[in-house]
Amino acid sequence: MKAKYFALCAASCLCFGCGSSDEEGGDILPAVSPVNLGKLWPQGANDAEPGSNERVPYEFALLVEAENAAINIEKACLIGNQGVINSNWILESEDPLPSKVNGGEQYAFRLTYERENPGRDAIALVIESDAGNFPQLVVPVCAETVADGQDKSIVTPCEFNEEVPANPCD
Numbered sequence: 392m393k394a395k396y397f398a399l400c401a402a403s404c405l406c407f408g409c410g411s412s413d414e415e416g417g418d419i420l421p422a423v424s425p426v427n428l429g430k431l432w433p434q435g436a437n438d439a440e441p442g443s444n445e446r447v448p449y450e451f452a453l454l455v456e457a458e459n460a461a462i463n464i465e466k467a468c469l470i471g472n473q474g475v476i477n478s479n480w481i482l483e484s485e486d487p488l489p490s491k492v493n494g495g496e497q498y499a500f501r502l503t504y505e506r507e508n509p510g511r512d513a514i515a516l517v518i519e520s521d522a523g524n525f526p527q528l529v530v531p532v533c534a535e536t537v538a539d540g541q542d543k544s545i546v547t548p549c550e551f552n553e554e555v556p557a558n559p560c561d
Contacts, residue, residue, distance in 0.1 A: 417460035417494050419522035425531035425551070426453060426502075426516075430543035433507045433536055441503065447536055448505040455500070455518060455528070457492040464498060465489045466519040468560035470529075471512075472553060479506040480514055480532075506536040513551045517559050529555050 432446045441450040455464075466488055469476050481503040484490070492498045506512060511533070518528040531551035537543060 416521075416523055417462045418458045418524040419462055419464075419518070419520055419528055420456045420458050421453070421528060421530050423453065423530075425533065425549040426451065427546060427549040428504055428532070428534035429546045430535045430537045430541075431504070431506075432539045432541070432543070433509075435539060447507065448503050449534070450501055450503045453500045453502060453516065453530065453532075454497045455492075456497045457494050457522075460494040461491055462520050462522045463489055463491050464518060464520045466560035467500060468517050470515045470517055470553065470555055470559050472514075476514065477512065479504060479512050479534075481505070482516065502532060504534045506534070509536055509538050509541075511535040511547065513549065515551050515553065515555060517555060519558070519560055527555070527557070 428449060428451055429444060431444065431449055434446050434448065437446055439448055440446065441448050443449070467482065467484055469480055469482050471477060483501045485499040490498065500516065502516065513531065513533045516530045516532055520526060520528070522528070531549055533549035533551070535547065
C-alpha cells in the first residue's frame with residue numbers, strides 16, 4: 392500500500408518535474424483545491440482496495456509544491472466542523488514534519504477516508520509552513536458514502552465554510 396502511494400508521488404514528480412533550489416522563501420502551491428473525493432460505497436464484505444474510488448477505505452495523495460524556492464513545512468492537521476474531527480479521516484505525511492521542500496519539488500500528504508454508513512463529511516487539511524504566499528494553507532476536502540449500489544454519478548460540490556483558527560495544529 393505504501394509502495395503504491397510513493398510510486399504515485401514519484402510518477403507525479405517525473406511528470407511535473409522536480410527542481411532542486413535550496414534558496415529559502417518560496418511559495419506553496421496545492422495540486423488541487425478543494426479536493427472532492429466524490430461518492431463511495433461502503434466496504435461491506437468486500438476486500439479493501441484503498442487505491443480504488445469505488446468503496447471505502449479510499450486513499451488520496453495530495454501533492455503540494457514549493458514554487459520558486461525552498462519552504463519548510465512545519466505542521467499539518469485536519470480541522471472538522473466546529474473544530475471536531477471524526478474518525479472517518481486519517482492524515483499521513485510523506486516524511487516526518489517539520490520537513491524542508493526544495494524549490495520545484497513536491498511533498499505528499501495521504502488522506503484516507505473510511506466512513507461505513509451513508510453520510511457526507513467535509514474537513515480542511517491545514518498545512519503550516521514558512522511559505523510567502525500561504526503560511527497557513529487551507530485545503531477543503533469532502534467525501535460521501537452512499538448505500539451500496541446507489542448511483543454515484545452526481546457529486547455534490549465540496550464546501551467547507553468553517554473559520555480556521557490561527558495555529559490550529561498546535
